[in-house]
Amino acid sequence: MVEGGITVAEEQNVNQKAAEPKGASRVQPVPEQDFSDYLGIMVVVEQRAGVAKKVSWQLLGEAKRMATKINAPVYALVMGHNVRHLAEEAIRRGADKVYMSDSPVLEKYRTRPYSRVSLDVIRTFKPEIVLMGATYTGRDLAGAIATHLPTGLTADCTQLDVDENRLLQASRPAFSEKMLATILCKQYKPQMATARPGVFLELPADASRSGEIIDVPSPMREEEVVTEVLDFLEQTDRINLEDHEIIVAGGKGLGSPDGFKLLQELADALGGVVGASRAVVDLKWIDHDHQVGQTGSTVRSKLYFAIGISGAVQHVVGMQNSDVIVAINRDPDAPIFKVAHYGIVGDLYEIVPAIIKAVKEKRALPFATNSSAANASVAASIQS
Amino acid sequence: MHIVVCVKQVPDSREIRIDPNTNTLVRQGVPAIVNYYDLHGLEEALRFKDEMGAEVTVVSMGPPSADKALKQCISMGADRAVLVSDRAFAGADTLATSYVVGMTVKKVAEEFGPVDVVFCGKQTLDGDTGQVGPGVACRLDYEQLTYVEKVVELSDKDKTITVHRHLEDGIEVVKTKLPVVVTVLTELNKPRRASLPGVINASRFKPVVWTTNDFADIDRAKIGLKGSPTIVSKTWVPEPRKIDTKMLEGDNVAVVASELIEQLWSTELPTRLGW
Numbered sequence: 207m208v209e210g211g212i213t214v215a216e217e218q219n220v221n222q223k224a225a226e227p228k229g230a231s232r233v234q235p236v237p238e239q240d241f242s243d244y245l246g247i248m249v250v251v252e253q254r255a256g257v258a259k260k261v262s263w264q265l266l267g268e269a270k271r272m273a274t275k276i277n278a279p280v281y282a283l284v285m286g287h288n289v290r291h292l293a294e295e296a297i298r299r300g301a302d303k304v305y306m307s308d309s310p311v312l313e314k315y316r317t318r319p320y321s322r323v324s325l326d327v328i329r330t331f332k333p334e335i336v337l338m339g340a341t342y343t344g345r346d347l348a349g350a351i352a353t354h355l356p357t358g359l360t361a362d363c364t365q366l367d368v369d370e371n372r373l374l375q376a377s378r379p380a381f382s383e384k385m386l387a388t389i390l391c392k393q394y395k396p397q398m399a400t401a402r403p404g405v406f407l408e409l410p411a412d413a414s415r416s417g418e419i420i421d422v423p424s425p426m427r428e429e430e431v432v433t434e435v436l437d438f439l440e441q442t443d444r445i446n447l448e449d450h451e452i453i454v455a456g457g458k459g460l461g462s463p464d465g466f467k468l469l470q471e472l473a474d475a476l477g478g479v480v481g482a483s484r485a486v487v488d489l490k491w492i493d494h495d496h497q498v499g500q501t502g503s504t505v506r507s508k509l510y511f512a513i514g515i516s517g518a519v520q521h522v523v524g525m526q527n528s529d530v531i532v533a534i535n536r537d538p539d540a541p542i543f544k545v546a547h548y549g550i551v552g553d554l555y556e557i558v559p560a561i562i563k564a565v566k567e568k569r570a571l572p573f574a575t576n577s578s579a580a581n582a583s584v585a586a587s588i589q590s
Numbered sequence: 591m592h593i594v595v596c597v598k599q600v601p602d603s604r605e606i607r608i609d610p611n612t613n614t615l616v617r618q619g620v621p622a623i624v625n626y627y628d629l630h631g632l633e634e635a636l637r638f639k640d641e642m643g644a645e646v647t648v649v650s651m652g653p654p655s656a657d658k659a660l661k662q663c664i665s666m667g668a669d670r671a672v673l674v675s676d677r678a679f680a681g682a683d684t685l686a687t688s689y690v691v692g693m694t695v696k697k698v699a700e701e702f703g704p705v706d707v708v709f710c711g712k713q714t715l716d717g718d719t720g721q722v723g724p725g726v727a728c729r730l731d732y733e734q735l736t737y738v739e740k741v742v743e744l745s746d747k748d749k750t751i752t753v754h755r756h757l758e759d760g761i762e763v764v765k766t767k768l769p770v771v772v773t774v775l776t777e778l779n780k781p782r783r784a785s786l787p788g789v790i791n792a793s794r795f796k797p798v799v800w801t802t803n804d805f806a807d808i809d810r811a812k813i814g815l816k817g818s819p820t821i822v823s824k825t826w827v828p829e830p831r832k833i834d835t836k837m838l839e840g841d842n843v844a845v846v847a848s849e850l851i852e853q854l855w856s857t858e859l860p861t862r863l864g865w
């Protein structure tokens with residue numbers, strides 16, 4: 207039981223603990239229930255106002271990959287009001303069967319009505335694995351469901367796999383992201399996990415896929431629900447980095463909060479958004495919602511600029527899976543260059559304006575030489 | 591109004607390092623602290639003590655040495671603190687923890703008066719799951735409000751609470767009936783320092799300690815290692831991703847910048863981004 211020099215006996219403080227001394231056999235709980243008929247991987251689709259969270263499709267992609275390994279069906283659970291389009295989308299995204307509960311009681315997320323539907327579906331249709339996004343809502347719901355069932359739940363996974371014994375290998379960061387721990391739930395079903403947004407790859411929507419949608423009634427009536435959602439205050443300045451493909455992130459190297467104006471200019475030129483390291487969030491140069499890393503967002507952007515960011519491991523874990531990483535730093539030995547595809551050593555205040563200029567020139571080009579409809583729409587989106 | 595605050599003593603995991611030679615955890619000198627999210631829960635409870643005379647009980651499941659954490663809570667102004675401590679609780683995952691913490695809140699309600707609000711932290715520094723709060727709400731059959739960044743109103747008369755829940759893209763204003771479990775974010779408030787009377791109270795403080803024997807109807811199959819369905823099968827230090835970094839150099843920044851742009855445009859990027 208020794209892996210990387212760490213004995214399991216040392217793991218007292220990892221989320222799910224194994225505190226037995228090395229060599230001792232572990233006393234596993236013996237459930238009274240027989241779980242042998244549990245089959246399939248279920249993803250709980252999260253939505254608000256009829257719009258699905260991206261992580262739901264990412265998890266369906268990952269579920270499909272694992273299901274192929276163990277020859278299991280993929281299920282989606284869609285809850286809400288007027289959400290049939292999401293059930294259909296779930297099929298295009300990899301689900302073989304969708305359990306859908308469409309009811310006014312479920313219009314807005316509330317723990318009790320949502321967990322009641324989930325529990326009914328899980329107990330009746332018996333998936334062996336249930337996955338949800340590690341979002342605020344996903345974690346709220348997962349914690350309730352797992353306790354009621356009861357079963358084991360692993361939070362915030364960044365790697366998932368399934369072995370030949372159909373055991374879910376749920377891996378998550380531990381000790382402030384310094385290590386990864388793989389957690390198993392051997393004796394109970396379903397095996398549950400929440401997984402971080404931005405980590406897994408969604409499948410492209412495939413319109414030729416077909417699947418069954420099964421209507422599930424909501425067990426709760428509105429009069430029975432004591433929680434009321436009074437309002438939703440959208441925060442336009444609160445951005446969700448995981449939703450963006452291009453992130454221009456800045457760190458303490460900016461020297462002052464004004465530096466973000468320059469980064470915003472680059473982000474605008476590229477059609478992206480601004481991200482940040484924790485150091486500048488702590489300095490209150492920018493809001494926490496922009497923070498990338500261990501205590502911020504994990505992103506998997508297509509293009510990531512790290513500007514004036516040293517590349518501490520806590521930052522890197524949140525952005526290293528981006529497709530293309532560009533680092534700009536005055537210090538040639540900055541660790542950020544180790545994870546960057548392109549590196550430029552120098553003063554960001556000289557380099558970034560030059561890049562903005564180059565981007566603007568480059569992006570202006572196609573419209574001068576090509577007047578296809580597609581390009582016209584690109585032009586419109588750039589101007590807006 | 592009776593408010594229970596759930597606190598956990600944790601090693602300050604921010605201070606834990608990995609020995610690069612052996613890939614093992616260096617725990618020496620890592621201080622034990624009160625999980626900092628929980629202090630924000632305590633501060634909010636103390637605000638209602640100041641404003642409406644709420645009674646504040648702190649509970650913690652942990653080893654005997656966790657009495658230090660409870661002492662700190664008393665010095666800040668909590669009225670009483672209960673430590674649930676028994677070797678049989680060791681090795682608990684979130685399911686087993688929520689069972690014991692839930693039983694403890696029930697017993698607190700029986701012995702010290704009905705509970706209206708239970709504050710938990712958003713998550714712990716060591717467990718880092720945020721699952722115990724919702725778990726405790728289930729065990730108690732209380733309502734649950736997670737990721738709360740503001741308590742707008744707590745009404746003793748109507749037995750209701752209205753809060754701001756923090757979501758990815760905004761704030762949800764939610765109202766529910768007491769009793770409730772509320773899990774809190776650091777945005778909620780700024781925890782106070784110990785007061786002089788608090789320090790005096792803390793100096794003579796002995797926590798109420800409960801063991802399994804103090805819970806008449808506890809199910810021993812549901813506690814500690816035995817009651818924990820999850821198990822850590824392995825831990826490892828991830829390898830950094832190996833990348834061939836292309837360094838772009840030159841004295842003329844305009845040339846370097848256009849070289850970068852040419853490089854980016856020569857990849858699949860423009861197609862994938864729909865440029």
Ligand SMILES: Cc1cc2nc3c(=O)[nH]c(=O)nc-3n(C[C@H](O)[C@H](O)[C@H](O)COP(=O)(O)OP(=O)(O)OC[C@H]3O[C@@H](n4cnc5c(N)ncnc54)[C@H](O)[C@@H]3O)c2cc1C
Pocket residue numbers: 382456457458459460461482483484485486497498499500501502503513514515516517518519520521524534535536537540552553554555603604
């Ligand atoms: C528990 C814990 C959690 C954490 N979580 C996160 C997290 O989620 N996200 C995160 O980012 N960090 C996190 N951190 C903090 C992390 O360890 C680093 O402290 C932080 O990432 C450093 O931010 P920085 O790179 O902006 O600042 P610094 O490390 O100070 O780096 C600034 C860089 O800018 C360069 N520079 C300076 N001036 C210029 C210039 N004019 N032109 C070009 N380059 C310049 C410097 O060479 C330097 O490399 C966490 C830490 C802990 C302990």
Ligand SMILES: Nc1ncnc2c1ncn2[C@@H]1O[C@H](COP(=O)(O)O)[C@@H](O)[C@H]1O
Pocket residue numbers: 596597598625627628649650651652684687691709710711712713714715717718719720721722723
């Ligand atoms: N052993 C414990 N004793 C008391 N409260 C706890 C304990 N473990 C967790 N909690 C509470 O549950 C919250 C979430 O913990 P976790 O699910 O471990 O991230 C913490 O912030 C505490 O308020």
